Each structure stands twice: as C-alpha cells, then as structure tokens.
Amino acid sequence: MGPSVVSTAVEAFHFAPEYQLPHWPFVPPPELGSDAVVRHPIVIVGAGPAGLTLACDLAKRGVPAVLLDEDDTVGVRGASSRGICYAQKSLEIFERLGIYQRIADKGITWSFGRTFSGETEVYNFNLQASSVSAQPPFINLQQFYLEWFLVDRLLELGVVDLRWKNRVTRIEPGEQGVRVEIETPAGAYAIEAGYLIDASGANSPIRAQLGLDAHVSRSTDRWCISDVRFKKPLPVERWTWVDAPFNEGRAVWQHLMADGVWRIDYQMPEDCDTAYISKPEVAGARLREQLGPGVEFEFVWIGPYGYRDHLLDRFRHGRLFFIGDSAHVVSPFGARGGNSGIQDAANLGWKLALVAQGRAGEALLDSYDAERRPAAAENLKVTSRTARFLAPRSQAEHTMRRAVLALASRYPFARALVNTGRMSVANDYPAGRNLLEGARSVQNLPLRWRDGGPCTLMQLLAEGTHCLGLWFAPTREQVQAVADTAASLPLQLVAIGGDSGLPTLEPDDALGTQLGVHAPGSFCLLRPDAYRAALLQDPTPAAIAAAVHTALAHG
Structure with a gap:
C-alpha cells in the first residue's frame, strides 16, 4: 500500500495501518500420492x-x-x-x-441517498419507504x-x-x-x-x-477509488454527483463502510495515466478540492479501476x-x-x-x-x-443529459431519468417449466406466531431444504385431507390465522400483499429461495402435489 507517510511540498498525506487479513493453513488433501481418482x-x-x-x-x-x-x-x-x-x-x-x-x-446500514448536479441537489431517495423486510435495503x-x-x-x-x-x-x-x-x-x-x-x-x-x-466489452471509462477515514464523521448517506465541480465536471460517489472508512470514487479522463491519478499527492489534491483545507483525514487505500x-x-x-x-x-x-x-x-x-x-x-x-x-x-x-x-458517447447524449439535469430539480418525471445507478433488487424470473407463471422474490417479512413469538420467512426456510406452504385460515378438515400428501413431499405447512392444528402465524396484511393473496383457504407455495412457485385457490391434495412436483421438476 506504500509508505506510511507520503511527503509533498504542500502537505503530508498519512496512511492508516494496513488491514491484517486472516490466513488459513494448507492441509495436504487425502488424494495426494494416490493413483485412484x-x-x-x-x-x-x-x-x-x-x-x-x-x-x-x-x-x-x-x-x-x-x-x-x-x-x-x-x-x-x-x-x-x-x-x-x-x-x-x-x-x-x-x-x-x-x-x-x-x-x-x-457494516453500515443505509437507505437514504442524495444526487447532485454541480452544487445543486437534484433529488433524494429513501429506499426504506418501499421495504417490509426484516433486512434493510443496503449494508455497506x-x-x-x-x-x-x-x-x-x-x-x-x-x-x-x-x-x-x-x-x-x-x-x-x-x-x-x-x-x-x-x-x-x-x-x-x-x-x-x-x-x-x-x-x-x-x-x-x-x-x-x-x-x-x-x-x-471493455469500457474506456476510468475511475480512481480513495478509501479515506475522516477525523469528524460525515452523514451516513450515499451522495452522488453527476458532474462534480470539484472533479472537473465528472462523476463522484461517496459511501461510508465499516471502520469509519469512506469510499470515494472519482471518474477520471478516459486517457488518464492510472499510475499518476493514484499517487497520494494527486488523490489528496482531489480530496482537498472537494472538502477544503480544514478537513482532517488519512488514506486507507488508493487505486484505479476500469471495468468491463x-x-x-x-x-x-x-x-x-x-x-x-x-x-x-x-x-x-x-x-x-x-x-x-x-x-x-x-x-x-x-x-x-x-x-x-x-x-x-x-x-x-x-x-x-x-x-x-x-x-x-x-x-x-x-x-x-x-x-x-x-459517460455520454455522442453530442446527442450530452444534450439529453444536460436537459434531464436542468429539469430534474423541478419536475418529478425528469428525476426518474437521472441515472446514477439503478440500485440492485431481486430479479423476477420468467415463466418456465418449473415456474408456470414466472415469479418474484418475497421479502423476508417479520412475522409472529400465534403465541407471540417472533419469526421471519427466512427462519421458516432455514432448516433443511423444503418448500413452504403458507395456507390462509385453512380448516381442520382441509389440513387433514392433505396431511398424507404433504408428509410425502419436501414441504412444510404453516397456517396464517384460523384454527387448523398447523403451526399458525398471526395474520399480516403485508404478508398477504407480498404473496398476492388474502382470501381464506388460499394456499401459496414458496420455493426454498423465497420465490413464489404457485398460488392455489382450491388446495386439494392433488393440486398441492402437482404444484410441488412442478416446482421441483418431478416426473
């Protein structure tokens, strides 16, 4: 990572001690020295x-x-x-x-982000607003x-x-x-x-x-990462500049990570010298341009990257x-x-x-x-x-971006066009032999058992490998009718409300919305990865068996 102190004529930029990563021993495998495969x-x-x-x-x-x-x-x-x-x-x-x-x-839990053009905040977002999961939108x-x-x-x-x-x-x-x-x-x-x-x-x-x-496909876009620790903490928010005035009108990302370390990504000229832009005095000058002379910091790591x-x-x-x-x-x-x-x-x-x-x-x-x-x-x-x-590649793309940024601070429709990264979400899956209607992931909702004990969907799926049958207010007669069939399948049955004799969770509107079902008697089949595999309005033994067999490619 370089010397602990790098001197320049203007300022000495200090590095924090290097991370000490664990090492595990090499153990000679039992197959060594044997001709048997x-x-x-x-x-x-x-x-x-x-x-x-x-x-x-x-x-x-x-x-x-x-x-x-x-x-x-x-x-x-x-x-x-x-x-x-x-x-x-x-x-x-x-x-x-x-x-x-x-x-x-x-790690650092976050859900709030701000996007800037120049010195103007174009818009902000809070990812927690659309979440019902026991887990936050992001951890850094x-x-x-x-x-x-x-x-x-x-x-x-x-x-x-x-x-x-x-x-x-x-x-x-x-x-x-x-x-x-x-x-x-x-x-x-x-x-x-x-x-x-x-x-x-x-x-x-x-x-x-x-x-x-x-x-x-290799991009010509070039970036330089500066991992930095500040003496005084900054807000725990994701800040993005589309065209930062302190980075010659190019993009900048700012994220907090563990150990009080900020990762700041600076977009660089496409023809830049990657060794030069990573020098401590050069990276330090960029930080000074962004933060001003009075902010105390130390480097943890500096490095360039391109992507493909x-x-x-x-x-x-x-x-x-x-x-x-x-x-x-x-x-x-x-x-x-x-x-x-x-x-x-x-x-x-x-x-x-x-x-x-x-x-x-x-x-x-x-x-x-x-x-x-x-x-x-x-x-x-x-x-x-x-x-x-x-990184627009044509005059038309440059013109479009300028227009979007100019409109975004005033008009919601334009904010949706500002694209500094569509944040990762669980992908939907297309219809296929094992997902007849396609599927989307169900969030890990916090739930409660009838006796008041806490539970989540992931906890229901954590032991062994099975599908999860969530049954809304089934009757004892319905459960008894499918008992033998369910016992022969990799399937765990859980009731949502009702008095069926099954392990029973308290009814929850968010769960019904996530699963797309509310009507008593409805049955939702979740795969072991928490994707919905089937929704049955008439959960007969044959219908449940057919849904599980389809999800698991039986027959």
Missing part, C-alpha cells in the same frame, strides 16, 4: 462471495462439497474496499445462512469482511471440505462427471466432481480452457455450472454485480441439494440457467444504460 458429488472452484455463499448454502442443508481456492486468505491482496454494497435480497440470504447479524453489526461492508464471515461460518458448520492453496489447472468434462486436475504446494492430484461449479471470477481459467465466448462486462450464452454445460463473475460481469453502478453472484448461489444451492439427496429431478438444474441468465442479462442492460448516462 476419488469422486466428490459437488466441487466448487473459487472462494469469492459467490463460491463461499454456495458452499455455505450447501453446508446449511447438510450437503457435502469440496471448495477449492488457489489462495489462503480473503479479499484481494493490496486492495481495500472492492465490493461494498450488499442488497436486501443478499442480506436475506445471509440471514438464512446465519451470518446476517455479524454483517449488520460490522468491505468485501473481505463478508468473505471472512462466510469462511468462519463454513468452518463452524463443518460440512464442506475447504481446501486452500489448491489451484485448478485443467478440467475434463464427461457425461457422468468432471475430472479436475489440481496443483498444491505438496504436489498435484486429480478428483472427479459429480457436479463442478465454477466460481473462479471474471478471469475464469476454466472458461478460458473451454474456449467459451463471454462476449467481453461479459455474459456467457449458457450458465450450465452438462455437469458444469458457472456462477457469479465467471458467468457474468456488469459495470459497478447500482451494486448489481456481487449481489447477482450471491443470488446465483442461492438459486443453485437448494436445487443441487435436492438433486443430490434424490428428492428432485435432474431437470431442476436446468432451471438455474433459465432463471439466472435472464437476471444477468437484465442487470447488464440496466448498468449499461447507467454507464452511458455517466
């Missing part, structure tokens, strides 16, 4: 947010897996913040996995902390074999599995994966080896699956990159678990690509539009 049902490559989330999801469901990573620590060496914004859907996933509270305690936390917490949780659960300093050098896909060749400090070995999941990131060596076209996007044609290739950045990369606007990878993992995890346990059809795994690729394509479209707004 051991088969593992599920092997994950890459211990970033997507790979760790998937491993943790499987472990929570009691499904063994092997996780391979070529490093022995978390984060990116030498980089501080990297990914920082974790969206509500991701936070709900972490609630189910058992690390949400640790994230909330360490340095990515290495998130990965650290996931590793700790994996070690606590003890189901996944986490192998550090294990670098995948080659794979060989087959009809019944994938051969994986691995290098370690103690020598090379090979294993076979029943299913191989590539979570190795944007520069996936597996994708490169297979020659899969990711349709890469890519999208694979298919996320499933037989026994091989791509998740996170190995499958898709989008520009960083709106926090749609890392969150999308986390949600890939949550989509695939329960499907792999049910198939591995013989409780769902193999065809269920096809729905991963059918659902998550359209989600990635939507995120790519949304972030590309933001990039064009922030």
Whole structure:
C-alpha cells in the first residue's frame, strides 16, 4: 500500500495501518500420492462471495462439497474496499445462512441517498419507504469482511471440505462427471466432481480452457477509488454527483463502510495515466478540492479501476455450472454485480441439494440457467444504460443529459431519468417449466406466531431444504385431507390465522400483499429461495402435489 507517510511540498498525506487479513493453513488433501481418482458429488472452484455463499448454502442443508481456492486468505491482496454494497435480497440470504447479524453489526446500514448536479441537489431517495423486510435495503461492508464471515461460518458448520492453496489447472468434462486436475504446494492430484461449479471470477481459467465466448466489452471509462477515514464523521448517506465541480465536471460517489472508512470514487479522463491519478499527492489534491483545507483525514487505500462486462450464452454445460463473475460481469453502478453472484448461489444451492439427496429431478438444474441468465442479462442492460448516462458517447447524449439535469430539480418525471445507478433488487424470473407463471422474490417479512413469538420467512426456510406452504385460515378438515400428501413431499405447512392444528402465524396484511393473496383457504407455495412457485385457490391434495412436483421438476 506504500509508505506510511507520503511527503509533498504542500502537505503530508498519512496512511492508516494496513488491514491484517486472516490466513488459513494448507492441509495436504487425502488424494495426494494416490493413483485412484476419488469422486466428490459437488466441487466448487473459487472462494469469492459467490463460491463461499454456495458452499455455505450447501453446508446449511447438510450437503457435502469440496471448495477449492488457489489462495489462503480473503479479499484481494493490496486492495481495500472492492465490493461494498450488499442488497436486501443478499442480506436475506445471509440471514438464512446465519451470518446476517455479524454483517449488520460490522457494516453500515443505509437507505437514504442524495444526487447532485454541480452544487445543486437534484433529488433524494429513501429506499426504506418501499421495504417490509426484516433486512434493510443496503449494508455497506468491505468485501473481505463478508468473505471472512462466510469462511468462519463454513468452518463452524463443518460440512464442506475447504481446501486452500489448491489451484485448478485443467478440467475434463464427461457425461457422468468432471475430472479436475489440481496443483498444491505438496504436489498435484486429480478428483472427479459429480457436479463442478465454477466460481473462479471474471478471469475464469476454466472458461478460458473451454474456449467459451463471454462476449467481453471493455469500457474506456476510468475511475480512481480513495478509501479515506475522516477525523469528524460525515452523514451516513450515499451522495452522488453527476458532474462534480470539484472533479472537473465528472462523476463522484461517496459511501461510508465499516471502520469509519469512506469510499470515494472519482471518474477520471478516459486517457488518464492510472499510475499518476493514484499517487497520494494527486488523490489528496482531489480530496482537498472537494472538502477544503480544514478537513482532517488519512488514506486507507488508493487505486484505479476500469471495468468491463461479459455474459456467457449458457450458465450450465452438462455437469458444469458457472456462477457469479465467471458467468457474468456488469459495470459497478447500482451494486448489481456481487449481489447477482450471491443470488446465483442461492438459486443453485437448494436445487443441487435436492438433486443430490434424490428428492428432485435432474431437470431442476436446468432451471438455474433459465432463471439466472435472464437476471444477468437484465442487470447488464440496466448498468449499461447507467454507464452511458455517466459517460455520454455522442453530442446527442450530452444534450439529453444536460436537459434531464436542468429539469430534474423541478419536475418529478425528469428525476426518474437521472441515472446514477439503478440500485440492485431481486430479479423476477420468467415463466418456465418449473415456474408456470414466472415469479418474484418475497421479502423476508417479520412475522409472529400465534403465541407471540417472533419469526421471519427466512427462519421458516432455514432448516433443511423444503418448500413452504403458507395456507390462509385453512380448516381442520382441509389440513387433514392433505396431511398424507404433504408428509410425502419436501414441504412444510404453516397456517396464517384460523384454527387448523398447523403451526399458525398471526395474520399480516403485508404478508398477504407480498404473496398476492388474502382470501381464506388460499394456499401459496414458496420455493426454498423465497420465490413464489404457485398460488392455489382450491388446495386439494392433488393440486398441492402437482404444484410441488412442478416446482421441483418431478416426473
């Protein structure tokens, strides 16, 4: 990160001490030195947010897996913040996995943002206004902390074999599995994966080896991150300038993270010298231009970045699956990159678990690509539009942006056109074989049992792997009629009000609105990832069984 003090003729800019990241020991795997190729049902490559989330999801469901990573620590060496914004859907996933509270305690919860053009506030927003979840719209936390917490949780659960300093050098896909060749400090070995999941990131060596076209597009836009700690705190709000007067009319983002560290992203000229713009004296001069001479601060990290996007044609290739950045990369606007990878993992995890346990059809795994690729394509479209707004490529685009900014402070219609990043939301899924009407995610509502005890939807889905049948005021006769059918399925029945003998939650208007149902007797089927799979007005045993079988690709 450079020397602790960098001197200039004008001012000495101080750096905080470097973060001390944890390291885990290399343990020689049992396959070393053997000619036998051991088969593992599920092997994950890459211990970033997507790979760790998937491993943790499987472990929570009691499904063994092997996780391979070529490093022995978390984060990116030498980089501080990297990914920082974790969206509500991701936070709900972490609630189910058992690390949400640790994230909330360490990170910065926020929902309010301001957008400026020049020195004028164009508009502000409060994301909490449309939320009914037990989790907030966003928490900011340095990515290495998130990965650290996931590793700790994996070690606590003890189901996944986490192998550090294990670098995948080659794979060989087959009809019944994938051969994986691995290098370690103690020598090379090979294993076979029943299913191989590539979570190795944007520069996936597996994708490169297979020659899969990711349709890469590189942006000419350039940025410089300054991670800064101030002596006096600033408001806990997301501030964005479209054309900051203190950055030569270019964009600036300002976010608070854990440990009192602010991440400030400065848009730079496309032809800038990235080494020069990252010098402490240059970054310090930018901060002085923004904050004035009297604000005391220290640097935590400085670094340039550009971005690219890519999208694979298919996320499933037989026994091989791509998740996170190995499958898709989008520009960083709106926090749609890392969150999308986390949600890939949550989509695939329960499907792999049910198939591995013989409780769902193999065809269920096809729905991963059918659902998550359209989600990635939507995120790519949304972030590309933001990039064009922030870095117009033609005179017409410049003219349009100036007009939008001029009108936005006075007219609501124009505010909707100001595009500094459409914030990450849970993607809707299109209709398909397992979602006949398509689906949207249900927020993790705080609920209460009839005896007054607190509960959430994620807590109902946290143990084992099952669908959740939420039944509005069923009768005892209705419940008795479906008891045998429900017992034969991966299905947990919960009543909303009524006197049915089932575990019963107090009626809640927000829950009815989220599920799209209020009428007594109505039955809503939620998948293990909290997406609505079916809504039944006449929940007969045959109708419930058919809905579950469709959701799980049976028959």
